[in-house]
Amino acid sequence: MEFNTAGLISLQEALDKMRAYVPQKTVQDAESLPLATAAGRITAAPVLSPIFVPPFDNSAMDGYALRLDDLHEGAVLPVAGKAFAGAPFHGEWPAGTCIRIMTGAPVPAGADAVIMQEQAEVSDAGVRFTATAQKGQNIRLTGDDIKQGDSVLPAGVRLGAAELPLLASLGVTHVQVWKPLKVAVFSTGDELQPVGTPLQEGQIYDTNRFAVRLMLEQLGCTVLDLGIIRDDPQALRKAFEEANEFADLVISSGGVSVGEADYTKQMLDELGEIGFWKLAMKPGKPFAFGKLKDSWFCGLPGNPVSAALTFYQLVQPFIAQLSGHSAWQFPPRLKAKAVTPLKKSPGRLDFQRGIFSTNAEGQLEVRTTGHQGSHVFSSFSLANCFIVLERERDNVTAGEIVEIEPFNALLRS
């Protein structure tokens, strides 16, 4: 049976509405951190290079630095000195001689080229070259890679293993980054028990808080975990108020649908304002977004697959925007051949969990992880992508081309 989906907003409308709530960041939101503690943070301003890279002309080869004027047929050039990386040559360099030079060593003033030692014959008289040279050959020029004052990283990028070593290579000691977002999280449900507690009749373990907390930590947020809150309006009001007090963003799970113990939407209405509720998306139909007194609010549905999926598809981009992570984007969607049939009824954009791979012909293909119920979390742990099926389409037969969205590091680290 399918629900009546007429009044549901699309995922894109929901994302647009959430984006409209994102404020402009100000200088108070930024801080300066030493490089060693800035991993995972987002740049708040472009980083400019304080130096030229390389900082001086240097040799790309182990060989001999020379003046091209001295390089005539049959010439034998005595060695006038040596230049090492870290120990430049500073002596007299008479005409008609060359300098022994190692890779990375500063090129002595006046040298036109470096000839690699494989193209040199050394005797007591000096060095005879077996190849000619072009002006500038094997010399890495000052500022070849980066000029002093160049912007090497824009604002809005996350600092990781590709970015921080670059800044270290420039001698940058501190970097301007955005302060981490403070996020409060709680699960709601009388049936929920934390891991480590024996289950009584009708009880289950709390999956969602574990999933949400882990993803928040990966996104670089500072997390306040308020635990499991009973399906009781008083207890919920207290949790909402405490969360709002601490956090920029409050995330709950469960109680967001229409059952007699579902109070989330009512709380949001009483304590703040509802931005939207209910999406044409599967899983993840009941999802509440809005504003509390001092924070934003996202109410994830209780079913674990729905909670993880709505976090991934809606909350993750919202957090990226609130965190100033403007370079953030989902991995691009790809076309793949479905090698298993997929069940789908029209009405909601469907994010099924799939496993994609390259077949013997080099084409992408995708298979279902099996049972797609929103309580079946194993469908997530087996998968490496979403199979994205448009809102109004129905079943997919094996052999059809479908769209897939590979998981990013949040789900596949």
Ligand SMILES: Nc1nc2c(c(=O)[nH]1)N[C@H]1C(S)=C(S)[C@@H](COP(=O)(O)OP(=O)(O)OC[C@H]3O[C@@H](n4cnc5c(N)ncnc54)[C@H](O)[C@@H]3O)O[C@H]1N2
């Ligand atoms: N009459 C209708 N019923 C339901 C509708 C609907 O449109 N009309 N929508 C269904 C859909 S879709 C979803 S998704 C769920 C969402 O329910 P709630 O957000 O109200 O969540 P609960 O009722 O509290 O729980 C649902 C389900 O998930 C389990 N759960 C809850 N929290 C956790 C947790 N932290 N860890 C693991 N499992 C959790 C809970 O035990 C329930 O089984 O509503 C449908 N109903």
Ligand code: MOO
């Ligand atoms: O959206 Mo519910 O999340 O389909 O199970």
Ligand SMILES: [Mg+2]
């Ligand atoms: Mg419910």
